[in-house]
Amino acid sequence: MRIFISADMEGATGVTSIAQCDSRRPEYAFGCKMQQRDVLAAVRGALDGGADEVIVNDAHSHMTNLDIGEWPKGARLTSGSPKTLGMMEGFDECDGIFFLCYHAMAGTQCAVLDHTIDPNVVYSVKLNGLEVGEIGINAAAAAGKKIPVALVTGDDAACREARALWGDTVVTAAVKKARGRLAATCLGPEETYKVIYDAAIKAAQLVRGKKASVMDFAPSWTAEIAFLKTAQCDVAATLPFVERLDGRRVRFGGSDPVGMRCCVSAVLDLAGTAPF
Numbered sequence: 613m614r615i616f617i618s619a620d621m622e623g624a625t626g627v628t629s630i631a632q633c634d635s636r637r638p639e640y641a642f643g644c645k646m647q648q649r650d651v652l653a654a655v656r657g658a659l660d661g662g663a664d665e666v667i668v669n670d671a672h673s674h675m676t677n678l679d680i681g682e683w684p685k686g687a688r689l690t691s692g693s694p695k696t697l698g699m700m701e702g703f704d705e706c707d708g709i710f711f712l713c714y715h716a717m718a719g720t721q722c723a724v725l726d727h728t729i730d731p732n733v734v735y736s737v738k739l740n741g742l743e744v745g746e747i748g749i750n751a752a753a754a755a756g757k758k759i760p761v762a763l764v765t766g767d768d769a770a771c772r773e774a775r776a777l778w779g780d781t782v783v784t785a786a787v788k789k790a791r792g793r794l795a796a797t798c799l800g801p802e803e804t805y806k807v808i809y810d811a812a813i814k815a816a817q818l819v820r821g822k823k824a825s826v827m828d829f830a831p832s833w834t835a836e837i838a839f840l841k842t843a844q845c846d847v848a849a850t851l852p853f854v855e856r857l858d859g860r861r862v863r864f865g866g867s868d869p870v871g872m873r874c875c876v877s878a879v880l881d882l883a884g885t886a887p888f
């Protein structure tokens with residue numbers, strides 16, 4: 613059995629500020645240290661829960677945050693970017709998926725560093741009419757290959773968002789309680805290591821027993837994106853497969869959920885080139 617871990621940073625133990633997730637800032641070293649620790653807890657839990665191999669995909673920003681120096685035997689690291697499937701690169705080679713250090717979607721009240729893919733571009737994303745963030749978008753892509761997402765870690769808001777999508781069939785581990793976008797009460801790393809490790813064992817066992825759930829997502833999909841700026845919408849609307857709905861919103865669709873993940877990234881990356 614092979615487990616895929618998509619590892620973001622905003623939902624890591626102790627992380628509450630933008631600077632801690634930004635490689636140009638001195639506080640970034642702390643973000644990396646906490647992300648690394650949470651990810652290693654999940655890797656060791658997955659291995660002890662029966663995984664033969666764990667593939668960690670570094671999924672934050674430039675995707676070179678994690679340090680392979682501490683990787684245990686049986687773990688792999690997919691490092692660097694760009695990658696065709698971005699945060700989900702390589703998921704289709706695995707039997708079950710963990711989302712580590714994830715965060716709630718843009719616009720969530722009381723959620724640490726809430727955003728959806730690009731905080732300077734996205735106001736909201738809807739898939740098949742349902743507003744989703746990275747948890748929902750990435751799980752929908754996984755649903756295209758019928759691969760279950762068994763574990764989500766992050767703040768309490770990210771965990772709630774995951775449970776709203778899968779009910780109780782997804783294991784969640786909250787490492788902090790949000791008190792706003794830029795504040796949280798955090799458990800210490802010693803405690804979260806154990807919480808994540810135990811959750812990862814349980815999640816790996818669910819995958820192994822084929823009891824982990826795949827998100828319910830109709831393969832024939834429609835995505836609707838609302839941008840923060842009209843100029844971003846102007847740029848996105850130049851793509852031939854994109855239909856403009858109004859000043860801020862575009863819509864596009866297809867029949868392959870994995871292709872959906874690529875299309876959403878492509879539209880957002882292009883929109884992000886618009887001058888403000």
Ligand SMILES: [Zn+2]
Nearest residue numbers: 620621622672
């Ligand atoms: Zn991130």
